[in-house]
Amino acid sequence: MEKNIIKRVFTDLLESYGLQGWWPVYSLRCTEGRDSRGYYNQVLTYYSYSEELSPLSRFEIAIGSVLTQNTAWTNVERALENLESAGLLDPDAVIDVPISILSEALRPSGYYNQKAKKLKILAAFLLEGNYLKMGNAPERKDLLNLWGVGKETADSILLYAYDVPVFVVDAYTKRIFTRLKILTGSEEYDEIAEIFINGLGKDSALFKEYHALIVKHAKEYCRKNPVCGSCVLKELCSFYDIIE
DNA sequence: TCCCAGGGGCCGA
DNA sequence: TCGGCCCATGGG
Numbered sequence: 001m002e003k004n005i006i007k008r009v010f011t012d013l014l015e016s017y018g019l020q021g022w023w024p025v026y027s028l029r030c031t032e033g034r035d036s037r038g039y040y041n042q043v044l045t046y047y048s049y050s051e052e053l054s055p056l057s058r059f060e061i062a063i064g065s066v067l068t069q070n071t072a073w074t075n076v077e078r079a080l081e082n083l084e085s086a087g088l089l090d091p092d093a094v095i096d097v098p099i100s101i102l103s104e105a106l107r108p109s110g111y112y113n114q115k116a117k118k119l120k121i122l123a124a125f126l127l128e129g130n131y132l133k134m135g136n137a138p139e140r141k142d143l144l145n146l147w148g149v150g151k152e153t154a155d156s157i158l159l160y161a162y163d164v165p166v167f168v169v170d171a172y173t174k175r176i177f178t179r180l181k182i183l184t185g186s187e188e189y190d191e192i193a194e195i196f197i198n199g200l201g202k203d204s205a206l207f208k209e210y211h212a213l214i215v216k217h218a219k220e221y222c223r224k225n226p227v228c229g230s231c232v233l234k235e236l237c238s239f240y241d242i243i244e
Numbered sequence: 245t246c247c248c249a250g251g252g253g254c255c256g257a
Numbered sequence: 258t259c260g261g262c263c264c265a266t267g268g269g
Contacts, residue, residue, distance in 0.1 A: 065250090069250080069251040070250085071250080073250070111251090150253085151251095153252080171250075173250095224248070
């Protein structure tokens, strides 16, 4: 076993896919390049880590974290576009708008009735605590107390909107690292996060990039039905032998 | 037609 | 605690 297999996997993924630059912030998108359907050719501009996030960008990352729950990102983009068109990429507007209007805008992202309720609760929390200001990150436990915010969503908000060095664990993380036999598959969320933090040190920029690379790799190769033949991690992966 | 997608809440054993 | 079910749209 490698001395630090966690770092090794990151290096291999980064070398293969390049920087992902998450979080994709819709409101920072390019204003040019709409195609004939009115969609953006390059829908999202990825903010760079050196860039200071505005309160509205921070809000957008927070609601995007909720909207992407068990949902394809392309569908989240449609919902974000609806929100923007309706002037709802704004916490005050989300709080004030009738929930029926909000849920209709969210329809493309699925679970729209639940998500409308979640966004109203989250917007109220962020606004009342003055949490959209940089340097005033909410406590993880307070995020977790919100209806509709679980560990992955809370950590996603903390990492990508507030630069807090927490590691985001999702279904892809469990799938990839269980196949690599770095996890057994029975570990709990916080235990998995700790494994990554211990292996990497508390480095928020690294955590952002690593999680993004995990998503990229799981979508392209380490799918439910994996495409092992040209996988960059196959030398490290016992799962490859089974498939072959 | 079926499976899957960057989860989370709720309920009964 | 833990599985099973519910929420729901859109692409492959």
